[in-house]
Amino acid sequence: MLDIKITKTTAPKKLPDKDDPLTFGTIFTDHMFMMDYKEGIGWYDARIIPYQPISLEPSAMVFHYGQEMFEGLKAYKAKDGRILLFRPDMNAKRTNRSCRRLCIPEIPEEDFIQAIKELVKIDSAWVPTREGTSLYIRPFIIATDPFLGVRPSKTYKFIIILSPVGAYYPEGINPVKIWIEDDYVRAVKGGIGEAKAGGNYVASLKAQIKAHDEGYSQVLWLDGVHRKYVEEVGSMNIFFKIDGVVVTPELSGSILPGVTRDSVITLCKSWGYKVEERLISIDEIYEAYQKGKLEEVFGTGTAAVISPVGQLRWKDHIMRIGDGNTGPLSRKLYDSLTGIQLGKLKDIFNWTVVVE
Amino acid sequence: MLDIKITKTTAPKKLPDKDDPLTFGTIFTDHMFMMDYKEGIGWYDARIIPYQPISLEPSAMVFHYGQEMFEGLKAYKAKDGRILLFRPDMNAKRTNRSCRRLCIPEIPEEDFIQAIKELVKIDSAWVPTREGTSLYIRPFIIATDPFLGVRPSKTYKFIIILSPVGAYYPEGINPVKIWIEDDYVRAVKGGIGEAKAGGNYVASLKAQIKAHDEGYSQVLWLDGVHRKYVEEVGSMNIFFKIDGVVVTPELSGSILPGVTRDSVITLCKSWGYKVEERLISIDEIYEAYQKGKLEEVFGTGTAAVISPVGQLRWKDHIMRIGDGNTGPLSRKLYDSLTGIQLGKLKDIFNWTVVVE
Ligand SMILES: Cc1ncc(COP(=O)(O)O)c(C=O)c1O
Ligand SMILES: Cc1ncc(COP(=O)(O)O)c(C=O)c1O
Numbered sequence: 001m002l003d004i005k006i007t008k009t010t011a012p013k014k015l016p017d018k019d020d021p022l023t024f025g026t027i028f029t030d031h032m033f034m035m036d037y038k039e040g041i042g043w044y045d046a047r048i049i050p051y052q053p054i055s056l057e058p059s060a061m062v063f064h065y066g067q068e069m070f071e072g073l074k075a076y077k078a079k080d081g082r083i084l085l086f087r088p089d090m091n092a093k094r095t096n097r098s099c100r101r102l103c104i105p106e107i108p109e110e111d112f113i114q115a116i117k118e119l120v121k122i123d124s125a126w127v128p129t130r131e132g133t134s135l136y137i138r139p140f141i142i143a144t145d146p147f148l149g150v151r152p153s154k155t156y157k158f159i160i161i162l163s164p165v166g167a168y169y170p171e172g173i174n175p176v177k178i179w180i181e182d183d184y185v186r187a188v189k190g191g192i193g194e195a196k197a198g199g200n201y202v203a204s205l206k207a208q209i210k211a212h213d214e215g216y217s218q219v220l221w222l223d224g225v226h227r228k229y230v231e232e233v234g235s236m237n238i239f240f241k242i243d244g245v246v247v248t249p250e251l252s253g254s255i256l257p258g259v260t261r262d263s264v265i266t267l268c269k270s271w272g273y274k275v276e277e278r279l280i281s282i283d284e285i286y287e288a289y290q291k292g293k294l295e296e297v298f299g300t301g302t303a304a305v306i307s308p309v310g311q312l313r314w315k316d317h318i319m320r321i322g323d324g325n326t327g328p329l330s331r332k333l334y335d336s337l338t339g340i341q342l343g344k345l346k347d348i349f350n351w352t353v354v355v356e
Numbered sequence: 357m358l359d360i361k362i363t364k365t366t367a368p369k370k371l372p373d374k375d376d377p378l379t380f381g382t383i384f385t386d387h388m389f390m391m392d393y394k395e396g397i398g399w400y401d402a403r404i405i406p407y408q409p410i411s412l413e414p415s416a417m418v419f420h421y422g423q424e425m426f427e428g429l430k431a432y433k434a435k436d437g438r439i440l441l442f443r444p445d446m447n448a449k450r451t452n453r454s455c456r457r458l459c460i461p462e463i464p465e466e467d468f469i470q471a472i473k474e475l476v477k478i479d480s481a482w483v484p485t486r487e488g489t490s491l492y493i494r495p496f497i498i499a500t501d502p503f504l505g506v507r508p509s510k511t512y513k514f515i516i517i518l519s520p521v522g523a524y525y526p527e528g529i530n531p532v533k534i535w536i537e538d539d540y541v542r543a544v545k546g547g548i549g550e551a552k553a554g555g556n557y558v559a560s561l562k563a564q565i566k567a568h569d570e571g572y573s574q575v576l577w578l579d580g581v582h583r584k585y586v587e588e589v590g591s592m593n594i595f596f597k598i599d600g601v602v603v604t605p606e607l608s609g610s611i612l613p614g615v616t617r618d619s620v621i622t623l624c625k626s627w628g629y630k631v632e633e634r635l636i637s638i639d640e641i642y643e644a645y646q647k648g649k650l651e652e653v654f655g656t657g658t659a660a661v662i663s664p665v666g667q668l669r670w671k672d673h674i675m676r677i678g679d680g681n682t683g684p685l686s687r688k689l690y691d692s693l694t695g696i697q698l699g700k701l702k703d704i705f706n707w708t709v710v711v712e
Contacts, residue, residue, distance in 0.1 A: 025415070025504030032414060053411040054419075058388055058517050059381070063410075063498050066422045066554025067561070103561040138504055142419050148381025148494055148519060149659075150557050150564070150590055161414050163504060183546060188580040190541030192559045198422025199555020201506050203548045205423070205459040208506070224544040225581050234506055303505075 002046040002111045004033075004118050009050035015125060022133050022166030024303065029123040029135075033115045033160035037105050043158065046111075048119055051161065057146035061153045067143035068198045069098040072302050073259070074165075075120050075135040075355065077127045078343030083120060083355040085137075086302075086341050088113045090259040095139065097257075098195035103152040104141050112139065113353070119160050120355045128164045132172065134341075136165040136303070168235075168303035169217060173326060173334055175310025176299075178233065179211035180220045180282060182315065186231065186254075188224030193231075193254035204234055216313060218299070222282060223254065230280045236299030236307060237261035240285060241329055243293040250277040260300035264333055266349060271332075282314055289319040296327035305341075306334040358402040358467045360389075360474050365406035371481060378489050378522030380659065385479040385491075389471045389516035393461050399514065402467075404475055407517065413502035417509045423499035424554045425454040428658050429615070430521075431476050431491040431711065433483045434699030439476060439711040441493075442658075442697050444469045446615040451495065453613075454551040459508040460497050468495065469709070475516050476711045484520045488528065490697075492521040492659070524591075524659035525573060529682060529690055531666025532655075534589065535567035536576045536638060538671065542587065542610075544580030549587075549610035556612075560590055572669060574655070578638060579610065586636045592655030592663060593617035596641060597685055599649040606633040616656035620689055622705060627688075638670055645675040652683035661697075662690040 009030045016022060028051055035046040062068050071091045076084050092109035099106045116137055120127070127135040139160045143153030169176055184207040187193025187200055207219045220238060223229040230249050232238055237258040239248045246268045251257050268275050288294040289312075297309035308330040312319040321327075326334075339345030340352060365386045372378060384407055391402040418424050427447045432440050448465035455462045472493055476483070483491040495516045499509030525532055540563040543549025543556055563575045576594060579585040586605050588594055593614040595604045602624045607613050624631050644650040645668075653665035664686040668675040677683075682690075695701030696708060 026502075028415060028502075051414070054414050055409040055411045058407070058410050058515055059384060059494075059519075062419065062554075063424060063496060064426050064494070064554060065557035066424065067558045068419060068422065068554075070420050101562060102558050103565060136504070138415075138420070140419060146382075146384075148492070149524070150560065152561050152565070159414055163415075168505070185544055185546030188541055188544035188547065190539060190580060190583075191544065191547075192555070197555065197558060198418075198420060198424075199548070199553065199558060201421035202423045202458050202553060202555060204506065205508050206457060209459060209508070224546060227546075 002114050004115065005047045006122070007047065007049045016128065016164055019130060021130065022128060022164055024165045024168045025136065025163050027163060029126040029162040029164070031119060031122050033119045035115070035158045037156040037158065039154040043105070043107060046115065048122055054157070056144060059146040059148055061143040061145045061147060064148065065143070065150060066197070066199045067102060067104065067153055068141065069095065069102055069104060069196055070138060070140035071095050071196060073137050074302055074341070075127055075137060076341045077129050080343065082343060083124055083127055084341065084343055084352040085116065085355060087259050087263070087351050088116055088353055090262065094196065094257065098197060099141070101192055101195040102197055104143070104156060107158060115160055117355050119162065123162055124355070126162060126164050133164065133166050136163045138163065169307060171217065173306070173308065175308045175324065175326060176218055177216045177311040177313070178218045178220050178309050179214060179216035180222065180312060180314040181207040182222055182227055185224040186221045189253045191254065194251070194256060196256060208234060220312070228281045228283065230282055230285065231255050233299045235303060236301035239264060239298050239300060240280065240294065241296035241327070242288045246273045246275045247280055248277055249280055258300055260302060260305065260337070263337060263351065264300050267333060267336055286314060286317060286319065294319065294321060296329050297321050298330040305337050306330050358470050360471065361403045362478070363403065363405045372484065372520055375486060377486065378484060378520055380521045380524045381492065381519050383519060385482040385518040385520070387475060387478050389475045391471070391514045393512040393514070395510035399463060402471065404478055410513070412500060415502040415504055417499040417501045417503060420504065421499070421506060422553070422555045423458060423460060423509055424497065425451065425458055425460060425552055426494060426496035427451050427552060429493050430658060430697070431483055431493060432697045433485050436699065438699060439480055439483055440697065440699050440708040441472065441711060443615050443619070443707050444472055444709055446618065450552065450613065454553060455497070457548055457551040458553055460499070460512060463514060471516055473711050475518065479518055480711070482518060482520050489520065489522050492519045494519065525663060527573065529662070529664065531664045531680065531682060532574055533572045533667040533669070534574045534576050534665050535570060535572035536578065536668060536670040537563040538578055538583055541580040542577045545609045547610065550607070550612060552612060564590060570669070576668070584637045584639065586638055586641065587611050589655045591659060592657035595620060595654050595656060596636065596650065597652035597683070598644045602629045602631045603636055604633055605636055614656055616658060616661065616693070619693060619707065620656050623689060623692055642670060642673060642675065650675065650677060652685050653677050654686040661693055662686050
C-alpha cells in the first residue's frame, strides 16, 4: 500500500464544457501522480501534485536511449455517478511485462492501481459525461540518470497524467480506411514490439505519413521476417471475421497484447463464435475477400474501443469490406464493451473497478 | 549561418584535473547549445546558454513515443593547441538521415557544424589533454509537443551538450569479450536500425545484461530475419580480418553507418588491403576460426575508436582470436586514427576540422 502525499492545486483550471465533444490528448487535468526510483532504494516518494512541467538534466537517459514505457486506460462516469475503470489489472500486468523487456524496475500491481484510483478520485470532476467521451489515463515511466552510455538507468520517474478525451479517430465508430504496409516494419520477433515502448511508435510514423498521403487513416503492419503475416494497426489490434469465424493474429512476440483484444475474444467466445488466434497471411485475407468471405474487419484498442475497417489497401488491391457501414459484430462489440465500461450492462466478467 | 545568441555562465564549474583519466559521459561542461523548432516557422532561437535542466510538459511526446535522435562525435586538443573535430560533416549528414526516418525536421548541415564549433570554442578549456581523453560532443533532438496520440510532433528542441571523457570501455584498447546474441534482436530491415534513435538502444539492454552476466562486455547482433548474418555491436560496427581480407557487414538498412567504419574502410584500402562490405554469416566466421583464418576482429566507433575483440562466444562455441593481445591491424588503425584526430599524423583525407 503506497503512502501517497497529496498537494492540491491552488489554481484549478476551467473544466471543459459538459457538451464539448472533446479531442484526444490535448487537455490535462489539475493533478498528476509522481513517484521516483533509485537503485538500492526502490520506488519512493509517491505523491499527487499539481499538474506541472518536469525538469530533467539534458543528459537524462530518456532523451538519448529511449528507456521509457507507457500505458493507456480509461475511466468512465456511469449514469449513477460511479466512476469506473476498465480492467486496470491488465494494464498493471502489461506495465511489468514492458518493464522487464526494457530493463526498467517493475511496479507492484496493487501500487499501480492504487495510484490511478487516488489520482482519478482527486480529479473526478474531470471525468466527462457526454456520449463517446471518457477520462484517458496515461501512466508512464522514464529513465532519468544524467549519463551518456548504453546501460539501464539507475533512476526513474513513474508519472500518471489524465486527459478528458473524445474520439481518437475523427471517423469515430464509422469505418476507417487502412493501408497495408509492405516496405517499413514496426517490430520484429526478438525485439521490443510486445512492450509498450516509445521506440515502437516512432518507428511507425514514416509509414503512417505515407498512408495519410494516399488517403488512408491507419497502417496495418506485416511481420518483419516474412513480410506476409498480419500483425496489428498503429495503436490497435486487428480482427477479421471470415466465413463466420473470428480470427486475430496470435501473440507472437512482436505485437502488443491489447486489453481490448482480450476482452473482444472473451465476448465473442461467450456469444458462441469460434475464435482463432493464429498466423494470418495477407494472401489468406485477400483470398477470403475475393471469395466474398471477408465479412468484417475491425481494430480494437483502448482509445477507439472498436474501429470498423471499411477498406483495406494492399499493394494495388483495394478490398472494400461489407456495405460501407459498421458491420453487425463490430457494432455489437462496441455496444457491449462501452455498455460494460459505462455500467449500463451487467459486468458478467468482473471487468470494471469502481473508484470510490 | 545561424545567429547564435550567447549567454555565459556566471558560475563556472571546476575543470577536471589535467591528470584525471576521466570516465565516460558523467560530467558536463559549462554551456549547452539549444535551438527550437515550430511547424510553420522552422528552427529558430539558436542560443548558447549555461548548462541547465530542461523543463518539459509531462505530455511532451518524447516521453511517450520515442521521437528522439542523437549523434556523437569528439573534439581533440592537438599538441600545438588547436582543437580538432573529426569529420563533423558525416555526423551532420547522418543526423538528417536519422531525422528523415524518424519524421523529425532536418537541420542544415552547416548550421549543425557551426553550432558545434561555437559551443566547443566557448568551452574550449574543457577539452582534456591526457592521452586517451577527448571532449565528447552529444547533439540530440527531442519532440516536445504536449500531445498524446501517435503522429510526428510539431515542435522540437535541438540541443548539444559536451562531456570530457576517457575510455568508453574499461578495457581501453585491450581486447574485449563479445557475446553473439541469437535470441533478442536489435533491429530489422524496414525498421529504424540505421537511424541513431533511442529505441534501438533500449532494445539492446536486455541482451547486454545477459552478456554481462555471462562475463562478456558487449553484444554482437545477428540480423532479425535469418538470425545468422552479423550486424553490429552495441555501439560499434564490426570488422573481421579473414585470411588477409578485411570484411565488414554491408549497410543493409538495419545497422548504423558508422563514421569510424567509413574511416577504417578508407584507411585499409589506402594501405592496400582488400576490403569487402557484404553479408557475413556467423557460420562463415566460425568456419574461418576453425580453419585458423580468423586473424583479427575489432569494433569501430567514436567512443572507443578501435576496440579489439579477444573472444567471441556463439552458443556453446568460444572463439579465441589471435594470441590475446591487440592484433597488428587493430593497433595500426588505432594509432593512425588517433594520430590524425590529434593532429600528430598528416591528415591526407582532410578529415579534421579546426575549431577557431
Ligand atoms: C501498438 C498497439 N497495439 C494495440 C493496442 C491496443 O491495446 P489496448 O486494447 O490495451 O488499448 C495499442 C494501444 O493501446 C497499441 O499501442
Ligand atoms: C549502434 C551503433 N553502431 C555503430 C556505431 C559507430 O558509429 P561511429 O563510428 O559513427 O561512432 C555507433 C556509435 O556511434 C552505434 O551507436
